[in-house]
Amino acid sequence: MPSPYSRSLAVIDETRCIGCTLCIKACPFDAILGCSQKLHSVISAYCTGCNLCIAPCPVDCIKLVKNNHFPSERTAQFEHARKDFLLACKQRAEIKAIRTQQRHAYNKQLMDTKKKNLADQLQQLKKKSFDS
Numbered sequence: 061m062p063s064p065y066s067r068s069l070a071v072i073d074e075t076r077c078i079g080c081t082l083c084i085k086a087c088p089f090d091a092i093l094g095c096s097q098k099l100h101s102v103i104s105a106y107c108t109g110c111n112l113c114i115a116p117c118p119v120d121c122i123k124l125v126k127n128n129h130f131p132s133e134r135t136a137q138f139e140h141a142r143k144d145f146l147l148a149c150k151q152r153a154e155i156k157a158i159r160t161q162q163r164h165a166y167n168k169q170l171m172d173t174k175k176k177n178l179a180d181q182l183q184q185l186k187k188k189s190f191d192s
């Protein structure tokens with residue numbers, strides 16, 4: 061069910077998606093699902109219509125469409141609920157930012173360990189050839 065709180069929503073043409081994952085990385089609000097080499101979909105209940113996923117798509121298969129659930133006249137109650145929606149979006153963005161930071165830190169640690177292991181192996185090989 062699309063969120064009624066966004067004026068527009070992103071939609072992915074899944075028949076053209078090549079599963080590159082660039083849109084997932086670009087979406088600050090965790091509103092896109094998919095994994096590498098598989099088709100991707102927008103979770104319309106989370107989409108804010110921010111537009112940030114459109115440009116990175118290499119096959120141009122994401123477009124923004126008007127959200128027909130967004131009311132033309134908005135009550136105070138609607139505005140209140142919309143604030144809650146935006147707050148939840150902000151929290152998802154913060155959680156995603158932390159997760160991304162942790163993943164980068166983990167990848168860096170992994171690369172450092174690999175580099176160190178290679179350097180150790182090289183050192184041992186040098187020592188062996190020197191001893192023989």
Ligand code: SF4
Pocket residue numbers: 069070086087088089090091092102106107108109110111112113114
């Ligand atoms: S329009 Fe914004 S919130 Fe919606 S899927 Fe794209 S990047 Fe995410």
Ligand code: SF4
Pocket residue numbers: 072076077078079080081082083084094099100116117118119120121122
């Ligand atoms: S950026 Fe485009 S092609 Fe890549 S995963 Fe997203 S929708 Fe599919």
